[in-house]
Amino acid sequence: MLSCSGSGGGSSSSSSSGAPNILYVIMDDVGIDQMESFGYGGDTPPSMPNITAIARKGVRFRNTWSMPECSNGRASFFAGRYPFRTNIYQAIGGNDLANSQLTPYDVTVPKLLKNANYESAMFGKFHLAGPDNNQAGYNTPAQLGWDYFYGWIGGLPGSLDSTAGGIAASGTYKCGFVPSSVATSGACYYANSSCKAMSQTSLAQDAAGLQCLDSGGIFVPNQSCGTPPANLNFNEQNAYYVSPLLIIENGQEAVQVPLTDSRARGYRTRIEADAAIKWINGKKDSAKPWMATVSFSSAHTPWQQPPKKLIPVGNVAGADLLDCTNSNDGRVIQNQMTEGLDSEFGRIMIETGLATRGADGSLVYDPKASNTVIVIVGDNGTLGNAVKLPFNAQEAKGTAYQTGVWDPLIVAGPMVAAPDREVDHMVNMVDLFQFFGELAGLDAHALVPRTIDSVGLLPYLTKPDQSSLRTINFTQGGYNIQANGGRNAPCVFSASSCSQVPISKSVCQDNGGVWWGSGYTDPTVIPNSGVGYTSCYAVNQAKYIAGGNSMTAPAPNAQVKINPEKSTAIRNTKYKLIQNYTQTFAPGTTAPNSLVSYELYEINQAAPVPKLDDPSLAISIPYAGEALAAYNDLYAKLQSLLISEPYCPGDGNNDGVVNAEDLSNWQKIYSIATSSNIWSSVYNFMVSGVWNGITSTTDEQTIKQNLGNTCPKTYSIY
The missing domain is CATH 3.40.720.10 (Alkaline Phosphatase, subunit A)
Known part of the structure; x- marks a missing residue:
């Protein structure tokens, strides 16, 4: 060693x-x-x-x-x-x-x-x-x-608890505590019903409300310790x-x-x-x-x-x-x-x-x-x-x-x-x-x-x-696997761009976005009986209809930019190739238009001003000379890398072969729940391009149908 x-x-x-x-x-x-x-x-x-x-x-x-x-x-x-x-x-x-x-x-x-x-x-x-x-x-x-x-x-x-522990209406305290502009002293109550006086005596100290929150309590401004108020809420995250x-x-x-x-x-x-x-x-x-x-x-x-x-x-x-x-x-x-x-x-x-x-x-x-x-x-x-x-x-x-x-x-x-x-x-x-x-x-x-x-x-x-030790570098983002092809709902930022990266309404809002999924509450969302929207494509479709079937309707029905749903990049020492996959809305269509685009950049690590891959600096098509050679090389390596892990149905433990061990693993998972509530697991296999999120006897059949199969060999590119 x-x-x-x-x-x-x-x-x-x-x-x-x-x-x-x-x-x-x-x-x-x-x-x-x-x-x-x-x-x-x-x-x-x-x-x-x-x-x-x-x-x-x-x-x-x-x-x-x-x-x-x-x-x-x-x-x-x-x-x-x-x-x-x-x-x-x-x-x-x-x-x-x-x-x-x-x-x-x-x-x-x-x-x-x-x-x-x-x-x-x-x-x-x-x-x-x-x-x-x-x-x-x-x-x-x-x-x-x-x-x-x-x-x-x-x-x-x-999320931030704008009630500061239940002492105020929702939205009152934007940072989750009582600031010094409201009170410099008060009573700090704890979950065990004890209480301690809190005060801020200098600007070097935290606000009394933050002191209390940091010590584990809930701050009641401008009051002395006594009987804890009935509205204190110690079961809210902050x-x-x-x-x-x-x-x-x-x-x-x-x-x-x-x-x-x-x-x-x-x-x-x-x-x-x-x-x-x-x-x-x-x-x-x-x-x-x-x-x-x-x-x-x-x-x-x-x-x-x-x-x-x-x-x-x-x-x-x-x-x-x-x-x-x-x-x-x-x-x-x-x-x-x-x-x-x-x-x-x-x-x-x-x-x-x-x-x-x-x-x-x-x-x-x-x-x-x-x-x-x-x-x-x-x-x-x-x-x-x-x-x-x-x-x-x-x-x-x-x-x-x-x-x-x-x-x-x-x-x-x-x-x-x-x-x-x-x-x-x-x-x-x-x-x-x-x-x-x-x-x-x-x-x-x-x-x-x-x-x-x-x-x-x-x-x-x-x-x-x-x-x-590397000739290329690689990065990749996209959608995780959800049951029956589901995706995170859309989140609109600054009324101008839409993303399905945020995993929930609270995360969308915590990052300054407006949630357009189920449970939407923002008045800028075009109402659809509370159902919500399933994609950024659907957001633009709704805006198009609400704007009088216009792609150029003014706010609030203006189309939003749809951020890439899958974004992959590869680079060598000088050039970087980005592959973006986006689903866009077009009038007269009932399904998204799937667009795959490529952008080539020359980048470096200069400090304090590096050469970055700002879209305005993308190398113009048609490529020529060194840029063309770099594009061809990076494109070929990217495609080769993306197909280097072939799907192997039945191989839940990813050991390269479908065998009795997979059957045994499936049985252990299947046996721990009833037929109506089987755990999601890696022994739930894809059928017709989707996973249903249930480890069932259908998955057992997938294993049995592929017993003895050796999975295609995987490889990497450095």
């Missing part, structure tokens, strides 16, 4: 095997455009001194792609496989079947590392599988290999401060912590850090190496102010008066949330003994002082409203354009030669899967019984002159 031994102490001491410990930090919706340490960040970069300190003692990978959204980005690095292999094309929602979740048969990073005797834990956002449409329910983290989990399985914070926590320990059944429990109340980023610190410090005498994944929820929407003590002093004045529903204020709050993430990351480093504080308060990190590797990533690109110039806010998270998939990757540790350097070679987040294996001395390709898309990263750390 690779030995990265050093003279560390405390929780970071070396395991007896010599394999390094791994601290893996995931930032949510923090693309490279936010990162001043990579040469970007625009005019108002978030202050991230602690992460910058690690970057200066490690390697900054400046040309790293992830996938366009949360779940497919996370599945890529935890399973080492592109979306068309896992069927996870976008954020997993409550309607997505087990066919679009990581499965019990996937080899995840913690399962891989068990070959080297690692213990693995995750803190924070999961969003890889379950609880909906999955036979493991809330136990999917354990099923996928984690020994310990402390966080949120669905991943997304709940974005980053009240969340339904889940705990799994040592393979035991998942414990769902109710919202009335103090453990589920408090600032989410701090809860994530506290849990990680406790677990890591508990491993200081362990003979086993460990991997701790701190999967921060920040800075995902809904945007909500962190406690002031987590953000730079110069940014605290007036913070509690910002409006969380205003996009301009939201950009400020998003910065503060990223800064709060950085503060809590720094605390993890200090309180686990992986770093110290200098006399000026700065983080002092010596990568050779412990046998621990630090890896920091973003899971996908930045949400459009928060994108920093010169990156394109219109082509951000949810798309395969650079702003949607270009992410920071920082690696530091005792094996890094010539630290404080940059690597401009192409890297993909799937490569982290192999890298974690490399750290443990494992050959991931040899140990995983299916095609993985990873190439190595370790050579870039140990050899500063290492040439590129």
Whole structure:
């Protein structure tokens, strides 16, 4: 095994095997455009001194792609496989079947590392599988290999509670707490009926209402403690401060912590850090190496102010008066949330003994002082409203354009030669899967019984002159699999564009959109007896009819731009080819027009102004010379890659053959539910192009009809 031994102490001491410990930090919706340490960040970069300190003692990978959204980005690095292999094309929602979740048969990073005797834990956002449409329910983290989990399985914070715990009418408090403009003092009640007086005595303090919320209470402004008011509601989620926590320990059944429990109340980023610190410090005498994944929820929407003590002093004045529903204020709050993430990351480093504080308060990190590797990533690109110039806010998270998939990757540790350097070679987040294996001395390709898309990263750390290990890079987003061909309902942004990326009405609204699906409530939605609309195509069709059968009707019946429903990209060192699939509306049609388009760009990683794939800069057709050669090469490789994982009916465990093991697996799943309520699973097979979401005897017949079949060989292109 690779030995990265050093003279560390405390929780970071070396395991007896010599394999390094791994601290893996995931930032949510923090693309490279936010990162001043990579040469970007625009005019108002978030202050991230602690992460910058690690970057200066490690390697900054400046040309790293992830996938366009949360779940497919996370599945890529935890399973080492592109979306068309896992069927996870976008954020997993409550309607997505087990066919679009990581499965019990996937080899995840913690399962891989068990070959080297690692213990693995995750803190924070999961969003890889379950609880909906999955036979493991809330136990999917354990099923996928984690020994310990402390966080949120669905991943997304709940919506802002504008009633602030039931004390006001809906819509009153835009950020989920009573601001200082309403009250600087009051009574803070807790779920156990206790009460504490809260007050704000200086601008350096949080508003009394936020102090109370952060401590787990509900704030009643301008009152003294007494009999708790009858309208207090301790069972309502409130974005980053009240969340339904889940705990799994040592393979035991998942414990769902109710919202009335103090453990589920408090600032989410701090809860994530506290849990990680406790677990890591508990491993200081362990003979086993460990991997701790701190999967921060920040800075995902809904945007909500962190406690002031987590953000730079110069940014605290007036913070509690910002409006969380205003996009301009939201950009400020998003910065503060990223800064709060950085503060809590720094605390993890200090309180686990992986770093110290200098006399000026700065983080002092010596990568050779412990046998621990630090890896920091973003899971996908930045949400459009928060994108920093010169990156394109219109082509951000949810798309395969650079702003949607270009992410920071920082690696530091005792094996890094010539630290404080940059690597401009192409890297993909799937490569982290192999890298974690490399750290443990494992050959991931040899140990995983299916095609993985990873190439190595370790050579870039140990050899500063290492040439590129990739000739192409790849990213992909689209629709997850839902029963009977279902899709997420449409969400319209700024009355001008429509997307089916948001997984629910609340997520649509939390991101500033108008929900046009079932249960719509916004007055701008063209009413259809409450049924709602199933697609962006249907939105434009309704607008066309309401506008007097006009494609050019003025607002509110103007046609909206339909965002690509599938977005895929491939690149080499100079050129990038994007394939977009969109369904559009045309008069006189009863079904969408399916359009596949290609765009070719010349791109680079120059700082602070990179050459980006802004649609206005697409290379004009017809291509010629070098551009034509690049297009032909990238197009051929893209098509080859997309057909490299042929569907194999009956092979539910994806081991390459349909055999008695598949029948046995099907039977186990089928036997745990009645015939009217069979779990969604990977043993529900596609019939006539769709999955019905029920594991039934029809699926058993599919297995029997294909028994003995060997699946077509899959392959990858690097």
